[in-house]
Amino acid sequence: MNAGIIGLGRYIPEKVLTNHDLEKMVETSDEWIRTRTGIEERRIASDDVNTSHMALAAAKKALADADVAAEDIDMILVATVTPDQAFPTVACMIQEQLGAHKACAMDISAACAGFMYGLVTGKQFIESGTFKHVLVVGVEKLSRITDWDDRNTAVLFGDGAGAAVLGSVSEGKGILSFELGADGRGGKHLYLDEKDHTIMNGREVFKFAVRQMGESSVNVIEKAGLSKEDVDFLIPHQANIRIMEAARERLELPVEKMSKTVHKYGNTSAASIPISLCEEIEAGKIHDGDVIVMVGFGGGLTWGAIAMRWGR
Numbered sequence: 001m002n003a004g005i006i007g008l009g010r011y012i013p014e015k016v017l018t019n020h021d022l023e024k025m026v027e028t029s030d031e032w033i034r035t036r037t038g039i040e041e042r043r044i045a046s047d048d049v050n051t052s053h054m055a056l057a058a059a060k061k062a063l064a065d066a067d068v069a070a071e072d073i074d075m076i077l078v079a080t081v082t083p084d085q086a087f088p089t090v091a092c093m094i095q096e097q098l099g100a101h102k103a104c105a106m107d108i109s110a111a112c113a114g115f116m117y118g119l120v121t122g123k124q125f126i127e128s129g130t131f132k133h134v135l136v137v138g139v140e141k142l143s144r145i146t147d148w149d150d151r152n153t154a155v156l157f158g159d160g161a162g163a164a165v166l167g168s169v170s171e172g173k174g175i176l177s178f179e180l181g182a183d184g185r186g187g188k189h190l191y192l193d194e195k196d197h198t199i200m201n202g203r204e205v206f207k208f209a210v211r212q213m214g215e216s217s218v219n220v221i222e223k224a225g226l227s228k229e230d231v232d233f234l235i236p237h238q239a240n241i242r243i244m245e246a247a248r249e250r251l252e253l254p255v256e257k258m259s260k261t262v263h264k265y266g267n268t269s270a271a272s273i274p275i276s277l278c279e280e281i282e283a284g285k286i287h288d289g290d291v292i293v294m295v296g297f298g299g300g301l302t303w304g305a306i307a308m309r310w311g312r
């Protein structure tokens, strides 16, 4: 039994916050943000839109795309560090709202690597034959934990949601290999303080990310018994174009073979990989049988990568 993605959906908030808007809020410039991060604008959810609303919207689209009814979902995993509240979890909230009465449900907290942790967890239950369908959502309302007076972080983050339905796919397709990792020693470089604000040592996280994104990508390709030449598309966590470029160069892929949404959505943490994957599929850039590598890193520190052959 092979687990693969059989449906995708995303939710992007309407409100746009541009670099020029940020110039009026903190001491920064469009030029600095663009050249250091690749970000031009990001989306901010309105006050009445919470993490669970975004998760629900993305999940509904993924279920429709997969042609799977809510009552046929066995498990819901929501990767987020910005749940509406500690409990009930976002996963339980959307379980009720979707009418997925049969599903067990829990949130996963692994920061920007959360969606990778979710897919790998879901895969285990499908491949063991325990469950048929697992809904995995990556969603964040990072605007809620951003200190809008701190230029080090205020320019980086955005809100959004992406969702995938995992199910069994034909032999040779689906998740081929994965790597998950954590290093708690680096927790001090990226954390939430007592005021619920994100604090980051950008340079330390940058160094870690450049090294790890490249290494994990290569590791999952090798574990799948493939080589760099076999990779058709890279979906990196959208944190910073310079970090993404480092991973792409390590895989020796041309620019058009890497997903880039960071310029329009900023860093949406756990949501960035599923949003990007969803957009590439909709744009027709990934075809049946293509090998894709997804790779992410985040606070914890955590990381995760997956090699997958696209298709059902």
Ligand code: UT7
Pocket (backbone or CB within 6 Å): 027, 028, 029, 032, 033, 036, 037, 112, 151, 152, 155, 200, 201, 202, 203, 205, 206, 209, 239, 240, 267, 269, 297, 298, 299
């Ligand atoms: O999903 C995981 C989340 N985290 C990340 O992905 C972050 C990883 N790190 C990064 O992306 C980069 O380190 C940053 C984009 C955060 C910063 O880029 P950098 O090239 O590492 O810049 P830096 O931290 O070395 O700072 C350079 C200068 C500093 O001034 P001094 O000390 O050289 O005088 C900063 O104070 O830029 C200054 N600076 C800014 N200037 C204008 C920092 N933020 C800003 C800003 N606008 N928004």
